[in-house]
Amino acid sequence: MAPSQKNIRFAIIEEADKRFRKYGIRAVTMDDIAHGIHVSKRTIYEAFPNKEKILMGVLRSLIEERDEYLQNFLSHTDNVMDILCEVLRLQIEFSAKTTSSFFTDLVKYPKVEKMLLEYNAKQREKAFDFFKKGVAQGYFRGDIDYTIFNRIMKNMFHMLRATKELNDLTYHQMFINCHCVIIRGICTSKGVERFENFIDENF
Numbered sequence: 752m753a754p755s756q757k758n759i760r761f762a763i764i765e766e767a768d769k770r771f772r773k774y775g776i777r778a779v780t781m782d783d784i785a786h787g788i789h790v791s792k793r794t795i796y797e798a799f800p801n802k803e804k805i806l807m808g809v810l811r812s813l814i815e816e817r818d819e820y821l822q823n824f825l826s827h828t829d830n831v832m833d834i835l836c837e838v839l840r841l842q843i844e845f846s847a848k849t850t851s852s853f854f855t856d857l858v859k860y861p862k863v864e865k866m867l868l869e870y871n872a873k874q875r876e877k878a879f880d881f882f883k884k885g886v887a888q889g890y891f892r893g894d895i896d897y898t899i900f901n902r903i904m905k906n907m908f909h910m911l912r913a914t915k916e917l918n919d920l921t922y923h924q925m926f927i928n929c930h931c932v933i934i935r936g937i938c939t940s941k942g943v944e945r946f947e948n949f950i951d952e953n954f
Contacts, residue, residue, distance in 0.1 A: 760798050762788045764808045775852030776806060777859065803860045810863065814870060817841060831885040832942060835934075836949040839926075843953060846923060855918045875901050882937075890942035900937070927954070 766787040770779045781802065785792045799805045824837055857863060878901055885891035917925075931950065935943055 759790070759794065760808070763795060763798055763805060764812055767805045768809045768812065771806065771809060772849040772853055775850050776802070776856035778852070803862055806860055806863050807866060810866065813845075829884075831881065831888050832890045832945040834881075835885075836946070839930075839934075839949070840953060843923070843926065846921070846926075851918070851921050871905070875905060885942070889939060890945065891937050892939055895937055904933075 763784060766784050767779065770783055770787065779802075781792050781795050784805070785795050795805075799808065820841070821834075821838070825834065828834065857867070879897055882891055882895075882897040882900070886893045931946075934946055938946055
């Protein structure tokens, strides 16, 4: 049954989200999305002028859902390692259900890239206070300049995503061979112990 006009945008975003994550963004056509929710392609174009706008809608929906969940999680704990491990768990869960081409396809959409860069910049502003709290709680090392660390991380992960030679790597491979090494590097022995427990539980 076709969705009502009131719900058409939500239905498009929901269907696109499912297909983008399963097949990759570039592999999915407007016809595919229209067929998935039993409407005409014209109906899709009336709601969204192009696929990039649909993708922006998908990502905004994912970000809002994630942020709402984390706000609720934060209301129950201020333990830095619990928060870090939960964020990582969400990333692992998302990547396990998402084809690698979804992530590599993102760079093909400049407006989407700009939106993500702006969102990530705001997250990095919050990260400095997060790291300071982690030092105070004894989980993160106090001999690291986290302003510099943030700058390095920003450029490193942008470089990793843009490097074609690494396009065949899954998020899980990137996590184990890069993320884990970096996280361990900023942790104290107390932080490493908590992080190792997280790794054992999830891998």
